Amino acid sequence: MVKAILPAVRALIVLTLLVGVIYPLLVTVGGQVFFAREANGSLIEVDGIIVGSELVGQQSDDPRYFWWRPSAVDYMQGSNLEALGSSGATNYGVTNETLDTLVTERQTAFVDANDLPDSVDVPAEMLFASGSGLDPHISPAAARLQIDRVAEARDLDREQVADLVERYVEKPQLGFLGEPRVNVLRLNIALDALE
Amino acid sequence: MGTLEFVQIGVYLVLLILCVPLLGGYMAKVFVGDKTLLTPIIRPLENGLYRLIGTNPNDEQNWQQYTFALLAFNILGFIILFLLQLFQGVLPLNPAKLPSVEPLLAFNTATSFMTNTNWQAYGGETTVSYLTQMMGLNVQNFVSAATGIAVVIAMTRGLARRSGETIGNFWVDLVRSTLYILLPLSLILAVLLVSQGVVQNFDDYVPATTLSGESQLLPQGPAASQIAIKQLGTNGGGFFNTNSTHPYENPTPLSNFLEMFAILLIPAALTYTYGKMVGSVRQGWVIFAAMLILFIVGLSIMLVSEYQHNSVYDVTGVMEGKETRHGITNSMLWGAATTAASNGSVNAMHSSFAPLTGGIALLNIMLGEIIFGGVGAGLYGMLIFVILTVFLAGLMVGRTPEYLGKKIEAREVKLAITAILLPSASILLFSALASVTDAGLDSRTNMGPHGLTEILYGFSSGAGNNGSAFAGLDASTPFYTILIGIAIWIGRFGIILPALAIAGSMVKKRVAPPSPGTFPTDTPLFIILLISVILIVGALTFFPALSLGPIVEHLLMDAGQTF
Numbered sequence: 001m002v003k004a005i006l007p008a009v010r011a012l013i014v015l016t017l018l019v020g021v022i023y024p025l026l027v028t029v030g031g032q033v034f035f036a037r038e039a040n041g042s043l044i045e046v047d048g049i050i051v052g053s054e055l056v057g058q059q060s061d062d063p064r065y066f067w068w069r070p071s072a073v074d075y076m077q078g079s080n081l082e083a084l085g086s087s088g089a090t091n092y093g094v095t096n097e098t099l100d101t102l103v104t105e106r107q108t109a110f111v112d113a114n115d116l117p118d119s120v121d122v123p124a125e126m127l128f129a130s131g132s133g134l135d136p137h138i139s140p141a142a143a144r145l146q147i148d149r150v151a152e153a154r155d156l157d158r159e160q161v162a163d164l165v166e167r168y169v170e171k172p173q174l175g176f177l178g179e180p181r182v183n184v185l186r187l188n189i190a191l192d193a194l195e
Numbered sequence: 196m197g198t199l200e201f202v203q204i205g206v207y208l209v210l211l212i213l214c215v216p217l218l219g220g221y222m223a224k225v226f227v228g229d230k231t232l233l234t235p236i237i238r239p240l241e242n243g244l245y246r247l248i249g250t251n252p253n254d255e256q257n258w259q260q261y262t263f264a265l266l267a268f269n270i271l272g273f274i275i276l277f278l279l280q281l282f283q284g285v286l287p288l289n290p291a292k293l294p295s296v297e298p299l300l301a302f303n304t305a306t307s308f309m310t311n312t313n314w315q316a317y318g319g320e321t322t323v324s325y326l327t328q329m330m331g332l333n334v335q336n337f338v339s340a341a342t343g344i345a346v347v348i349a350m351t352r353g354l355a356r357r358s359g360e361t362i363g364n365f366w367v368d369l370v371r372s373t374l375y376i377l378l379p380l381s382l383i384l385a386v387l388l389v390s391q392g393v394v395q396n397f398d399d400y401v402p403a404t405t406l407s408g409e410s411q412l413l414p415q416g417p418a419a420s421q422i423a424i425k426q427l428g429t430n431g432g433g434f435f436n437t438n439s440t441h442p443y444e445n446p447t448p449l450s451n452f453l454e455m456f457a458i459l460l461i462p463a464a465l466t467y468t469y470g471k472m473v474g475s476v477r478q479g480w481v482i483f484a485a486m487l488i489l490f491i492v493g494l495s496i497m498l499v500s501e502y503q504h505n506s507v508y509d510v511t512g513v514m515e516g517k518e519t520r521h522g523i524t525n526s527m528l529w530g531a532a533t534t535a536a537s538n539g540s541v542n543a544m545h546s547s548f549a550p551l552t553g554g555i556a557l558l559n560i561m562l563g564e565i566i567f568g569g570v571g572a573g574l575y576g577m578l579i580f581v582i583l584t585v586f587l588a589g590l591m592v593g594r595t596p597e598y599l600g601k602k603i604e605a606r607e608v609k610l611a612i613t614a615i616l617l618p619s620a621s622i623l624l625f626s627a628l629a630s631v632t633d634a635g636l637d638s639r640t641n642m643g644p645h646g647l648t649e650i651l652y653g654f655s656s657g658a659g660n661n662g663s664a665f666a667g668l669d670a671s672t673p674f675y676t677i678l679i680g681i682a683i684w685i686g687r688f689g690i691i692l693p694a695l696a697i698a699g700s701m702v703k704k705r706v707a708p709p710s711p712g713t714f715p716t717d718t719p720l721f722i723i724l725l726i727s728v729i730l731i732v733g734a735l736t737f738f739p740a741l742s743l744g745p746i747v748e749h750l751l752m753d754a755g756q757t758f
Contacts, residue, residue, distance in 0.1 A: 004260075007366060008267040011248045012275065012338075015373060018244075019337040019424075020330040023378065027420040028396065031389035039395045041413055041443065043403070050403045053413055055392050055442040058405040065406060069519070077405060079412040084291060084400075086321045087437040089516050091546040091667035093553075093645035094507060095748055097757040099515065103508050127508070128515035131440030131544045137519035176202050178448020179522035188406055 044185065046192075052185055057136040063113070063153035065188045066138070066146050066165075069125050070106060073133035087132045103127045114149045137181035140169045156194065164190055196502060200524040204494075207456065207528060208487075211463055215483060216476075218460065219467025225375040226348050226368065226472065237374050244370050255361035258699025261349055262692065264365035265342060269309055272335055277305040279331040280323065289324035290399040291414070296322060303676040308332050310687035311339035311569055313425065313432030313539055313662035314679060316670045320414035320435050325397060332432060333421045337381075340428030340461075341372035343571030346691050347465060348372075348472075350575050353698030354599050355473040357706055362698045376461065377428060385423035387453055392446035395419040418443060426457035429569040431539030431662045439529075439542045440518055451521055451529070451542060458532045458540070462567040465574045473599055477717040482577055485725045486535075489566045493555045494531040500551035501527055506755050516544025527552070534559035537569035539662025546641070546649065546665035550752055553665065554745025557652050560659040561622065561741075562733040563615065569660060572687075575694040579611045581716070582697070584728045586611075588714050588721075597713055600706040607700060610693040617689035618658040619736045621682045625654045626740065634674035640667030643758030644751065648744035657682035 031039035042054040052058055057068040059075045068075065076085025092099040106127050111118060123142040125135075143165045151161040168187045172178050224231045245252050256264065279286070284295035296304070300316055304323075307314040308331070317323065323332065345368035352362045389395045394415050401413040418434040422444055425432055432438075439445035439454055463483065470479020501523055504511045517526045526543035533540055534556040545556050559566055565576040582598060586608050589596025596603040629635025629650045639646040649668040656663055657679040664670065670679060715721065 004263060005267050005271075007248050007250055008264065008271050011268055011366060011369065012271055014244055014247045015338055015369075016275075016330055016334050019373065019378065020334040023381070024329050024333065024395075024417045024420040026382065027385040027389070027423075028417060030386045031395040031419060034386070035389045038392045039389050039419075040398065041394050041396075041401060041415055042392050042446075043401060043413075050401060052403045052405055052411060053401075053443075055446045056411070056413060057442075058407065058411065059409075060405075060407050062407060075405075076411050076413075077407075077409045080402065080410050081291070081400070081412065084321045084414075085412055086318045087435050087441045088318075089437060089440070089544045089547070089666070091544055091640055091665065092515060093546055093641040093648075093665075093667070093748070094505060094513055094515070094549060095643055095645055095752050095757050096641050100507055100757045103510075124510050124512050124514040125517075125519050127510070128513060128517075128547075130514075130518050131516045131542070132437045132442060132518060134437075134442055135518050135520075136442055139519060172199060173448040176199055176206070177452055178520050178525065181519050185406070192406075 044189065046189060051189070054183060054186060055136055056134045058185060063149055065191070066143055066150060066184050068184050069135050069138060070129040071133040072129045075134055087134055089131045089133060090129050114145055116145060120145070136183055136185060138184055140180055140182055143182040143187065150191070154191070154195065160194065161191070164194070196498065196524060203524060204528055207452070210456065211459055214460060215464050215467045218464035219479070220471060222376060222464060222468040223471035225371050226468070231375070233375060233379060241370060241374055244374070245366070248366050250364065250366040252364060252367045255364050257360045258362050258695050261362055261365050262695045265345065265691070268338070268369070269342060272338060273305050273309040276308060276331045276335055277301050279327050280304060283324045283327045286324065286326050288326035288329070288397065291324070293322060293324050299673055299676045300671065303680045306680045306683050307662060308335040308430070308432060309339055310660055310683050311343055311428070311430055311537070311572065312657065312660040312683050312687070313430045314657060314664070314683065315432055315436070315438070315662065316676060318436030319433055325416050328421060328434060329417050333424065336421065336424040336428050336430040336432070337373055337377055338369065340377055340424070340430065340570040341369050343569055344372040344376070344465070345369050345571065346694055347469070347571040347575040350578060350694050350698040351469050351472045353702040354601065356702050360703060362702055377424060380427050381420070381423040384427060384453060384457055385419045388419045388422060388450055391450035392443070393419040393422060393450060394443050414443070422454070423457070425540060426454045426538070427461060429458065429462060429536050429538040431533065433540060439540050440544070445542055448520055448525070451525055454540070455525070455529050455532055458536050458538045459567050461570045462536050462573045465571065469574060475717060478599070481717050481722055482574070482581070485722050486566050486577070488722070488726060489729070490531065490535050493535065493559055493566070494528065497527045497531055497552045497555050498524070500549045503549065505549070506753060507757060513547070513549065516547030518543065530556050531559070533663055534661060535566035535568070537564035537572060537659060537661050539656065541663050544666060545652070545663055546667045550645070550745045550748035553648060554741060557648065557655060557745065558733065558737070558741065560655045560661045561737045562729055563618065564659045564661060565729065572660065572690070576690060579614050579690070579694065580729055581725060582607055582611045583615070584721070584725045585714065585716060587728060588724060592714065594712045594714070597707065598716060600709065601701055601704040602707070607697050610697050614690045614693040615732065618686040621658045621685045622651070622654045623736070623740065625678050625682055626651050634672065638669040638672055638675060640669070641758065644744050644748035645758070648748065651740055651744055653679060654682050658686035660686050
């Protein structure tokens with residue numbers, strides 16, 4: 001019995017060293033050497049302060065900024081070492097009453113805030129929360145609908161803001177993968193830089 | 196759906212089909228012991244590992260010895276992972292100062308990672324330290340996948356060998372799966388993922404000050420190395436709470452494509468390995484074809500259902516639980532792949548899919564995780580259905596059923612039925628228990644038929660060793676932690692043990708030359724029969740439950756009903 005168990009003990013030890021220590025270290029070295037920025041969280045600094053990550057969305061109701069999607073976890077805003085933030089979704093089913101109410105409220109809020117006609121089709125991602133609660137993107141259509149509000153709040157020329165939005169529209173990757181989108185944090189930082 | 200959407204799905208499927216003979220042929224060489232491209236580099240390391248483990252690679256085991264080695268290794272891995280979580284609070288590499296994991300949750304997590312399930316009753320960034328992730332969860336990601344491959348290779352030998360009693364050496368199969376297949380593929384994928392923005396470091400969590408002046412603590416860690424194997428090994432346990440919806444886990448459409456491709460790569464290629472090893476690649480392609488057809492039919496229903504106009508919100512394309520960069524089509528393709536293949540990682544929240552979309556995801560799991568299925572696990576599960584199909588075809592024409600020239604007799608059929616019944620019974624019985632007790636019902640987030648689907652999905656995911664969730668269900672309660680934990684054990688070893696026992700009895704059987712009465716198992720007719728048997732068994736078992744969950748929810752949704 002013991003003789004049969006011994007190989008199991010030894011196998012677990014050597015494989016743990018191989019795939020549990022050496023393998024992650026190799027990937028870390030490779031990642032840090034070749035893709036240091038990406039491996040360390042794609043952080044964005046403005047004036048020496050880390051304002052966030054290119055990959056992680058934020059929350060804003062400031063009319064001077066473009067807005068992100070609704071989030072089940074408020075984009076981990078207010079999180080710190082004493083109160084860790086977490087990614088998260090609502091997991092509401094499509095027949096959930098609460099979701100129905102929320103969507104109606106968001107529809108009205110978005111139309112009102114951006115002074116849009118009632119007949120406008122609000123892009124679905126602005127009505128529904130993302131899977132991660134941290135979605136950094138919105139669709140180009142959702143960004144365009146916010147241009148007037150942002151331009152007015154900043155006292156900027158509409159054309160100037162519209163040009164900026166178009167410059168930040170990302171096409172499907174490699175020409176065919178994924179969806180066209182706008183990285184809201186990068187757009188907002190560029191907007192701040194205009195002034 | 197536009198042209199680009201069809202192009203993405205087309206590229207995915209074509210690339211997959213092209214890789215089947217390439218990787219499948221390579222894996223066959225590895226397990227037969229032939230020289231491969233990597234042999235000169237890996238062979239010295241491989242021999243070193245055999246010496247350290249203390250096994251002679253030429254010593255073969257009969258099925259009982261093989262099973263004992265497998266169980267000893269797996270149970271030991273379970274214990275170590277359990278202890279690692281219990282003591283992570285005082286162990287190093289814990290920058291977020293996370294406390295030790297509660298014992299019940301640690302039991303559930305250790306069970307689920309040891310069995311290749313990777314059900315997440317915990318949130319990665321708030322529950323487990325870097326050390327637990329790397330030396331615990333990550334290690335089981337590798338070895339549970341290698342265990343699955345070992346079992347199917349042993350079963351293949353049982354069917355293919357012309358004489359003898361032995362079915363291989365577990366330690367050799369374990370080491371070769373890890374060194375020649377999982378490790379090289381993971382290294383490549385992990386570095387590609389880092390290039391796209393998946394984090395890979397040992398830094399502290401990074402405090403940021405957002406544009407609105409609020410604090411935002413950004414979690415870090417050795418994520419890419421773990422995500423690569425969790426996709427390739429059909430494990431699916433995320434580094435972060437929301438798995439591959441998290442932008443640090445799956446940041447770009449390209450990372451999404453690579454991770455999604457990794458889900459089906461090895462399970463699909465193993466069909467070719469199987470064909471090579473039994474001496475007829477047609478036998479492998481037949482199984483691949485049955486899997487591919489079931490996959491495409493399921494995917495099509497999911498797409499149609501999700502793109503249907505939703506009358507509750509007056510919206511086409513509900514985005515709840517989905518990420519902008521992935522959109523709807525990629526969420527469907529991933530959803531189909533991850534449930535077909537017992538992977539369980541998600542790039543969108545399944546609970547928020549349209550009712551029939553979620554219903555197909557659930558059915559994929561309920562059918563036994565055999566549409567490609569888990570690494571190794573999918574194919575040995577499928578071979579059990581093949582045996583059943585051969586048996587039923589034999590009954591229909593009134594001849595002794597044979598497979599690959601070997602007679603299928605009462606013992607094999609009983610074992611096959613056991614392997615099919617045990618997981619199905621645990622899904623239905625545990626769900627029934629949950630549906631009539633407060634402990635079961637209190638965990639629901641959604642009411643109405645969707646609540647029942649949450650419960651069904653939880654136990655199916657456990658018993659199918661899938662690990663994805665209708666995550667509205669609060670599975671952190673003792674009721675679910677324990678019962679889903681048990682379902683996971685049944686779903687893993689309730690199939691592995693019969694599969695190895697079948698290998699043990701088949702290996703001893705003589706091969707009879709094919710006669711005019713032999714039912715050929717490498718024809719389109721057999722593909723149709725196999726698919727029919729899978730669907731009939733699945734439908735008979737689960738249709739009543741599905742009709743009370745997703746199907747009735749779909750009808751009510753169309754009538755505008757909410758709960």
